[in-house]
Amino acid sequence: xxxxxxxxxxxxxxxxxxxxxxxxxxxxxxxxxxxxxxxxxxxxxxxxxxxxxxxxxxxxxxxxxxxxxxxxxxxxxxxxxxxxxxxxxxxxxxxxxxxxxxxxxxxxxxxxxxxxxxxxxxxxxxxxxxxxxxxxxxxxxxxxxxxxxxxxxxxxxxxxxxxxxxxxxxxxxxxxxxx
Amino acid sequence: xxxxxxxxxxxxxxxxxxxxxxxxxxxxxxxxxxxxxxxxxxxxxxxxxxxxxxxxxxxxxxxxxxxxxxxxxxxxxxxxxxxxxxxxxxxxxxxxxxxxxxxxxxxxxxxxxxxxxxxxxxxxxxxxxxxxxxxxxxxxxxxxxxxxxxxxxxxxxxxxxxxxxxxxxxxxxxxxxxxxxxxxxxxxxxxxxxxxxxxxxxxxxxxxxxxxxxxxxxxxxxxxxxxxxxxxxxxxxxxxxxxxxxxxxxxxxxxxxxxxxxxxxx
Numbered sequence: 362x363x364x365x366x367x368x369x370x371x372x373x374x375x376x377x378x379x380x381x382x383x384x385x386x387x388x389x390x391x392x393x394x395x396x397x398x399x400x401x402x403x404x405x406x407x408x409x410x411x412x413x414x415x416x417x418x419x420x421x422x423x424x425x426x427x428x429x430x431x432x433x434x435x436x437x438x439x440x441x442x443x444x445x446x447x448x449x450x451x452x453x454x455x456x457x458x459x460x461x462x463x464x465x466x467x468x469x470x471x472x473x474x475x476x477x478x479x480x481x482x483x484x485x486x487x488x489x490x491x492x493x494x495x496x497x498x499x500x501x502x503x504x505x506x507x508x509x510x511x512x513x514x515x516x517x518x519x520x521x522x523x524x525x526x527x528x529x530x531x532x533x534x535x536x537x538x539x540x
Numbered sequence: 541x542x543x544x545x546x547x548x549x550x551x552x553x554x555x556x557x558x559x560x561x562x563x564x565x566x567x568x569x570x571x572x573x574x575x576x577x578x579x580x581x582x583x584x585x586x587x588x589x590x591x592x593x594x595x596x597x598x599x600x601x602x603x604x605x606x607x608x609x610x611x612x613x614x615x616x617x618x619x620x621x622x623x624x625x626x627x628x629x630x631x632x633x634x635x636x637x638x639x640x641x642x643x644x645x646x647x648x649x650x651x652x653x654x655x656x657x658x659x660x661x662x663x664x665x666x667x668x669x670x671x672x673x674x675x676x677x678x679x680x681x682x683x684x685x686x687x688x689x690x691x692x693x694x695x696x697x698x699x700x701x702x703x704x705x706x707x708x709x710x711x712x713x714x715x716x717x718x719x720x721x722x723x724x725x726x727x728x729x730x731x732x733x734x735x736x737x738x739x740x741x742x743x744x745x746x747x748x749x750x751x752x753x754x755x756x757x758x759x760x761x762x763x764x765x766x767x768x769x770x771x772x773x774x775x776x777x778x779x780x781x782x783x784x785x786x787x788x789x790x791x792x793x794x795x796x797x798x799x800x801x802x803x804x805x806x
Contacts, residue, residue: 371613379609383601397605402682404609406615406731409675429736433729435691477596484597497556499593506561520551527554527589534588 367500371411374439378420379404381501382427388496389428391485395436403430424497425511437489483533494519546780547578557586620674673776677769679730680750680787683739689748690726690741700727704738712738712753713782720801722749742798749788749798754785764799766792775799779799 382403386396403426417423431437484492497508509516552569555561561569573579601609628779633703683689692703701714707729725741730752737754762778773795775786788795 371617376613379606380598380600383605384599387599393602397608400601400605401609401612402688403756404613404615405678408613409678410731426731429731431731433691433731435688477594480592480594481597483592499590500598505558517551520554523558524551524554524586525573527586528582530589530592531585534592 366527371408372415374419375404375407375411375423376421381420382423384500385427385496386431387423388484388500389431389489390434390436392436393439395434398436399427399430400435402434403427412511413447420501421503421507421511424501427512428511431500479537483530486533487526487529491529494523495526495530498523547582548578549573549576549579553579553583554586556584557590572713595598673767673769673774675732676750676752676774676785676787677737677772679732679752680772681728683728683741683750684748689728691728693726695724695726697724698726700740703727704729708736708738710738710755712740713780714740715802715805717742717798717801717805720798720805722798722801744794744798746787747788747790747797748777749786749790749793751802752783752785752787754783756781763801764796766796766799768792777803 386399390396497503508519697714697716720744730739740751742749756778758781760778764777766775773792
């Protein structure tokens, strides 16, 4: 391969994933200013280490750097913000009420009745370790394996966190509709 | 362990919805699911949750942020290009690496490459050293921005040291030099030389000292060596199998004293 210069390569290889970087930072930090700080820090690190990047998945590589920068940031709130009691339910446990099926199509109602803003608030309320795999899966559409690599977490943990995140979301929506 | 309302197959139900199962796994699961109320309920819940992700949730880079980011990348690239050329004597590591990989791929046999590798490694280390010093200074300058200096602000080494547990794959030596007038301020994680490193933050009067620490070869040792980069003083040494880089705007003699005090401190 006739190589373009290092700088050109960075522009061609890494910069197309700037939106992915910002989206992840924005969801992790839940604040525009903090997200910008994290992305800025991550891009500088990426620029510094680009010469030694030999992988085939620049998006996952960049997202891993973003994630490290976010976790190193003092502004990342690690504390749990809003944890309903159901958060402690183990994956695999289903509340007895859920076993009684409600006949109407839940999908259609949800999309109609909930704006993106409300959904955004629900997701933002999840603890960061649940929010992270959820955003990577649903918005970046990454595979379990990629998420495991980016978050340096075993695949089994990724799966159970994703499950907990989705279970919580579904329950929060159900609670919201009940009140 | 599965109770009356639990089933250990629910993660597979989720994996199927995420397209992570192959045909045989999916068929086996479908057979189980047909008779499992728990898996059916879990599937309904998962489908509900997935349905929430519609338009308007992805948060792309706002234009003003993108503009600032591009300007900064351009400035950093220009600075590194300008910083590399005047020194001339040492080719940039990228150049070396490219040269080395081209040489290797064009070498007649792999054995020849292996035989020469040991000798060449010495040559390669030399031009890389200055680059690392620049990274150290850049890391220090970044950290001086408000709110970036410490992840764990504490003057107590017994608070700072355990903070690194589980955040980094080694236990950095943390010493408090308050008695020598270099009190510990805290620590943070940083990223240097392609790996996560521990950064210990010390203070001397109004000056901040960053001490970057990461493992070297076991038992390696090297006496302190002082340099100056972009107006910052840098002292590097290797002790007890740890790479140590101190950087500060502190006057060179003082920083050297810091390094010596740190080395001697138990």
